[in-house]
Amino acid sequence: MAGNKRFEQSDFNKYLRKSKTLEVKTQGLKRSDFLVFGLKFLDRSQGQDFQDWEASEILSKALDRISGLCSMTLQQAIASQIVKIYGNGLPPNSKFKIPLNLPDDTEWASIRVQGKERIIGFIENGFVFQVVFLDKEHLFYPSIKKHT
Numbered sequence: 001m002a003g004n005k006r007f008e009q010s011d012f013n014k015y016l017r018k019s020k021t022l023e024v025k026t027q028g029l030k031r032s033d034f035l036v037f038g039l040k041f042l043d044r045s046q047g048q049d050f051q052d053w054e055a056s057e058i059l060s061k062a063l064d065r066i067s068g069l070c071s072m073t074l075q076q077a078i079a080s081q082i083v084k085i086y087g088n089g090l091p092p093n094s095k096f097k098i099p100l101n102l103p104d105d106t107e108w109a110s111i112r113v114q115g116k117e118r119i120i121g122f123i124e125n126g127f128v129f130q131v132v133f134l135d136k137e138h139l140f141y142p143s144i145k146k147h148t
Contacts, residue, residue: 035069035077038130041121043099047133047140058136062113069111074127077111085109085123086141095139096120099132110140 053059069077077083086108090098098104102122109129111119116138121131133140 033073033127035072035074035083036128037066037070038124038128041099041102041130041132043132046096046099047120047135049134053134053136056136058113058117062117062119062134065111065113066119069129074123081112083109083111083129091141093142095142096133096135102132108140110135 050059053062065082069082072080072082074083078085088105088107090096090108098106106122109121109123111121111129113119116136118135118138118140119131120133120135120140121129124130
């Protein structure tokens with residue numbers, strides 16, 4: 001029975017599984033300041049939701065706008081008047097309230113989708129647009145109608 005090694009004590013390490021994580025290749029890549037978008041602060045209790053925008057045939061236009069912005073810097077988007085920075089706090093006469101998970105001095109921004117439809121949020125780290133509200137009726141920053 002000396003030839004049977006089946007019952008010898010095994011080395012525990014040979015049964016350990018190796019991590020199958022994907023190696024991220026960063027060599028040769030440069031950090032880009034193109035706009036990226038986040039949805040972690042999206043407030044569905046105010047404004048509209050994606051289903052409403054889809055039913056109103058706005059969602060695809062909004063996604064096209066976002067897609068185009070992903071190849072622009074914040075400065076380019078502001079210069080082309082697609083993104084507007086409002087400043088700290090809610091605008092006067094806004095129909096929205098600041099969500100509890102955001103500070104009162106949040107510097108708000110908007111993306112013009114078409115006509116009066118806007119995507120409202122704020123800029124994080126200089127290039128991340130965090131979406132907070134979908135505003136179909138331009139009620140976040142209501143403006144006085146001109147020439148009517």
